[in-house]
Amino acid sequence: MNDLANLNAYGVLTEPATLEIQRLLPGPIERVWAYLTDSELRRQWLAAGHMQMQAGTPVELVWRNDELTSMSGRRPDGFPEEHRMQSQITELDPPRKLGITWEGGGEVLFELKPAGDKVLLKVIHRRLPNRDVTVMVGAGWHMHLDILVARVSGEEPEPFWDGWSRLRKEYDRRLAA
Structure with missing residues (x-):
């Protein structure tokens, strides 16, 4: 499977x-x-x-990142304890595709493909408005997906905010200005 040969832990800009x-x-x-x-x-x-x-149905997503890991780390200034986002399901093909609108006009598509006894999850976040948001979103998806991998593997994930802060610096370095 070509996707597996090119699997990279870091998000990449495809456009x-x-x-x-x-x-x-x-x-x-x-x-x-x-x-x-x-x-x-x-x-x-x-x-x-x-x-x-x-x-076409609405979805309210409620983030409480401090509660994702047993130790959350230090929440950066400017980030609330809770964030709510009004979304809408735009695409649905269980158990292979889920598309939802994203605050600020973007869209996220989750695609699942069987890969032997594993599953390849691809997250595609479209219409990111600028580089700063792209860096934050890249670090966010990366950290959230690392937590998902840990959860489904029965492992303890890294503290959310510590990981996100580290990854934000790395995405700032990796994504071209």
Whole structure:
């Protein structure tokens, strides 16, 4: 599978305003799909929020990043304890694709592909408005996906904010100005 040969832990810009990041997770695909769509499972690595599994329906995502890991690390100034985002399901093909709108006019597409006993998860975040947001989003997706990998593998993830702060510096270095 060509995607597996090119798997890189870091997100890459596939277009000027599109970030793509991938992770290989233990299967089966239905288990990984549940971590994308079930509020309680999604809350453990990203954000809570009930999803009515139908394209066009609204979704409120609720982030509480301080609660994602047993030790959260130091939350950077300017980040609230809780963040809520109104979204909408734009694409739905269980258990392979989930698309949602993103605050600020963007869109995120989650694609799942079986890869033997594993599942390739691809996250494509489109229409990022500028480099600063792209750096923050890159670090965010990277850290959230690292937590997902740890959760489905039965491991303890790195403290969220410590990892995000480290990754933000790395994405600032990696993404061209």
